[in-house]
Amino acid sequence: MKKTLIAFASAIVMMAVSACQGSNGSSVCVNGTDSVSLSIAYINTDSLLLGYDYAAKLNDQLMSKSEASRADFNQKYRVFQQDAIEFQRKVQNNGFLSMDRAQKEQQRLAKVEQDLQELNDRLANELAQEQARMSEELRDSLSNFLASYAEGRYKLILSTSMINGTVLYSAPGVDITEDIVKALNARYAASQK
Numbered sequence: 001m002k003k004t005l006i007a008f009a010s011a012i013v014m015m016a017v018s019a020c021q022g023s024n025g026s027s028v029c030v031n032g033t034d035s036v037s038l039s040i041a042y043i044n045t046d047s048l049l050l051g052y053d054y055a056a057k058l059n060d061q062l063m064s065k066s067e068a069s070r071a072d073f074n075q076k077y078r079v080f081q082q083d084a085i086e087f088q089r090k091v092q093n094n095g096f097l098s099m100d101r102a103q104k105e106q107q108r109l110a111k112v113e114q115d116l117q118e119l120n121d122r123l124a125n126e127l128a129q130e131q132a133r134m135s136e137e138l139r140d141s142l143s144n145f146l147a148s149y150a151e152g153r154y155k156l157i158l159s160t161s162m163i164n165g166t167v168l169y170s171a172p173g174v175d176i177t178e179d180i181v182k183a184l185n186a187r188y189a190a191s192q193k
Contacts, residue, residue: 017113041176042158042167051181054188058134065130069123076119080112145184 049055086104089095096102150157157176160167167175 008057024090040156040158041154041174042160042166042170043175043180044161044175045159047140048142048181048184050186051177051185052138053185057139058138062127062131062134066127069127073116077116080109080116083112084109090107109143115173142180142186145180145187149183167174 049059087109090105093100096105146157158167
């Protein structure tokens with residue numbers, strides 16, 4: 001979705017620039033006659049996420065929750081594995097007093113395995129929801145900041161990334177990532193006091 005929006009915005013800018021005769025590069029003709037200033041910048045989201053202290057804090061929180069969930073699940077799974085091994089050993093050594101008792105133990109183990117699968121699914125879902133919530137927090141933080149930062153400076157701020165970047169070339173000063181990271185970190189530090 002983000003790539004589509006960036007491509008769409010880029011296409012509109014390219015059409016507007018190509019439709020203007022005699023443009024000096026900093027102005028774009030609207031309806032072929034009027035000229036308006038169009039200042040464009042971009043932010044490298046990979047660098048932003050690596051440099052923004054609030055993003056690092058949220059990432060650390062998510063990692064801690066993920067590790068705790070994984071440790072809890074692994075501990076329960078190890079108990080299940082030990083019970084399953086013990087069950088196999090008893091079956092091989094005729095350790096059950098009756099066939100009914102063996103079947104009940106097998107059913108119990110099957111139920112525990114099913115419960116473990118449900119727990120794994122639930123934990124994965126909770127982590128995905130937490131990640132989505134944190135991503136939304138970051139998006140809101142950035143959007144709110146950029147609304148005031150861009151006022152009077154930029155008409156359009158795009159995003160790009162190292163892996164799936166859409167910016168193939170930019171003039172010096174168009175990449176405002178470093179400025180944004182510094183400003184966001186200053187704002188975040190002030191909010192922590």
